[in-house]
Amino acid sequence: MTHFEIELDKLKNVIQKIGALAENQVNESVKALLSESVAEGKEVKKVESKIDKLDVKIDEICQRIFALQQPVASDLRFIMASLQISNEMERIGDLAISIIKKNKSIKEKHDLIAKFDIATIAREVEVVMVKTNECFLTRDSEVISSVFPLNYAIKAKVDEVIGAIINEMKTNSKVVVSGTNLVLVLKHLERISEHCSNIAEYVYFMVHAKIIKHEKFEDK
Amino acid sequence: MKDVKIQVNDLSLYYGEKKALKEISMQVPANKVTALIGPSGCGKSTFLRCINRMNDLIPSVSITGQMLVEGVDIYDKNVDVVNIRKKIGMVFQKSNPFPKSIYENVIYGSRINGITDKRELDEIVETSLRQAAIWDELKDRLGDSALGLSGGQQQRLCIARTLAVNPDIILMDEPASALDPISTSKIEELVHELKEKYTILIVTHNMQQAARVSDHTAFFYMGELIEMGKTDAIFTKPAKKQTEDYITGRFG
Numbered sequence: 047m048t049h050f051e052i053e054l055d056k057l058k059n060v061i062q063k064i065g066a067l068a069e070n071q072v073n074e075s076v077k078a079l080l081s082e083s084v085a086e087g088k089e090v091k092k093v094e095s096k097i098d099k100l101d102v103k104i105d106e107i108c109q110r111i112f113a114l115q116q117p118v119a120s121d122l123r124f125i126m127a128s129l130q131i132s133n134e135m136e137r138i139g140d141l142a143i144s145i146i147k148k149n150k151s152i153k154e155k156h157d158l159i160a161k162f163d164i165a166t167i168a169r170e171v172e173v174v175m176v177k178t179n180e181c182f183l184t185r186d187s188e189v190i191s192s193v194f195p196l197n198y199a200i201k202a203k204v205d206e207v208i209g210a211i212i213n214e215m216k217t218n219s220k221v222v223v224s225g226t227n228l229v230l231v232l233k234h235l236e237r238i239s240e241h242c243s244n245i246a247e248y249v250y251f252m253v254h255a256k257i258i259k260h261e262k263f264e265d266k
Numbered sequence: 267m268k269d270v271k272i273q274v275n276d277l278s279l280y281y282g283e284k285k286a287l288k289e290i291s292m293q294v295p296a297n298k299v300t301a302l303i304g305p306s307g308c309g310k311s312t313f314l315r316c317i318n319r320m321n322d323l324i325p326s327v328s329i330t331g332q333m334l335v336e337g338v339d340i341y342d343k344n345v346d347v348v349n350i351r352k353k354i355g356m357v358f359q360k361s362n363p364f365p366k367s368i369y370e371n372v373i374y375g376s377r378i379n380g381i382t383d384k385r386e387l388d389e390i391v392e393t394s395l396r397q398a399a400i401w402d403e404l405k406d407r408l409g410d411s412a413l414g415l416s417g418g419q420q421q422r423l424c425i426a427r428t429l430a431v432n433p434d435i436i437l438m439d440e441p442a443s444a445l446d447p448i449s450t451s452k453i454e455e456l457v458h459e460l461k462e463k464y465t466i467l468i469v470t471h472n473m474q475q476a477a478r479v480s481d482h483t484a485f486f487y488m489g490e491l492i493e494m495g496k497t498d499a500i501f502t503k504p505a506k507k508q509t510e511d512y513i514t515g516r517f518g
């Protein structure tokens with residue numbers, strides 16, 4: 047292995063690590079959302095600081111490779127994608143924390159969560175997160191392409207459920223506070239899925255040398 | 267491709283029995299910079315020297331195929347090789363000024379071409395040195411020996427000498443490989459400026475230099491032209507795996 051290849055390998059490992067930590071955060075936030083008790087979230091905060099450190103480390107590695115190795119072609123795409131993926135992962139981590147924070151203030155939430163089948167959406171977000179990490183790891187075209195329809199389905203379902211929650215709030219003023227917080231949590235879950243879709247776009251760019259961000263879902 | 271300056275059709279070159287260039291076909295666009303890259307011994311310099319028939323000087327060389335410059339096959343029997351080399355100037359890796367004054371170096375070709383008028387020669391010197399971006403540095407010492415100049419200045423003087431005979435095409439064989447970064451950057455900037463008037467082909471081992479200065483890049487390997495395309499495409503998404511392996515340093 048050349049010195050350059052060792053640097054690229056190091057970068058790949060750190061991306062995998064930040065991906066695994068972000069996935070852990072998503073799992074923890076879903077667990078907190080669906081459980082009866084209000085989680086303390088101490089562990090989650092520790093992981094959050096690890097994610098932040100890795101995000102900075104990835105910036106540093108990429109800066110060093112740009113300055114010292116002048117990467118081109120697939121190497122260049124890998125490093126460009128890494129910078130973006132790291133940023134998206136860090137935001138996924140932040141959103142997971144926000145879900146845990148909001149979770150504490152959703153009173154009567156379990157009635158609403160059960161009523162609107164929030165668990166299904168949350169599980170789907172966990173799946174899209176797993177697929178996203180898998181697509182970076184394998185660079186497999188099929189796995190990459192599987193992320194987009196999953197994200198699309200989550201968005202559609204979130205819109206539908208938010209509409210139903212709003213209707214519920216119109217008829218029952220007691221659920222306005224928890225309903226509003228639940229809408230925010232749903233938007234956070236939707237954003238996590240959207241970040242996953244962005245990551246899959248960067249992996250697609252890395253593998254196929256084609257930029258597909260901002261393309262319509264049907265064209266991907 | 268619009269405005270093709272050089273059209274190469276199935277050109278092969280043999281050193282005795284050994285086939286050093288294998289059926290090369292390419293189009294070199296006018297007023298653009300085309301970089302030739304590839305590992306040592308891949309045939310890129312040999313190919314460059316085919317364009318102004320410099321390989322004629324090697325007795326064992328034989329060539330098949332066509333090299334059309336502005337539609338004229340330069341290997342045709344009726345073509346005057348001296349005229350070709352007037353139209354196609356060359357700059358080498360090692361600067362090679364004559365042991366004469368700066369002024370005499372620039373007008374060397376013009377004198378051979380029979381120009382004797384002092385005013386005309388003065389004008390050629392100024393124009394050529396200006397085009398080579400070295401006039402301001404040398405205008406007050408035109409009578410000094412060219413051998414007293416720095417390596418970077420000598421190379422730009424050689425470019426001025428090439429420009430003085432008013433060529434159409436300039437061939438550069440690793441023109442900056444022996445220069446420091448500042449002189450290299452001056453040569454690269456010069457290449458950018460010169461392409462407005464000239465068609466330039468440059469052989470370089472420095473991949474970043476090829477990426478910086480050229481519009482098109484041709485990748486040679488073992489006497490074959492593997493891939494030619496726009497430089498930004500070659501350096502971001504090359505079509506051939508061999509090109510990708512070479513430019514990312516994973517060759518062999």
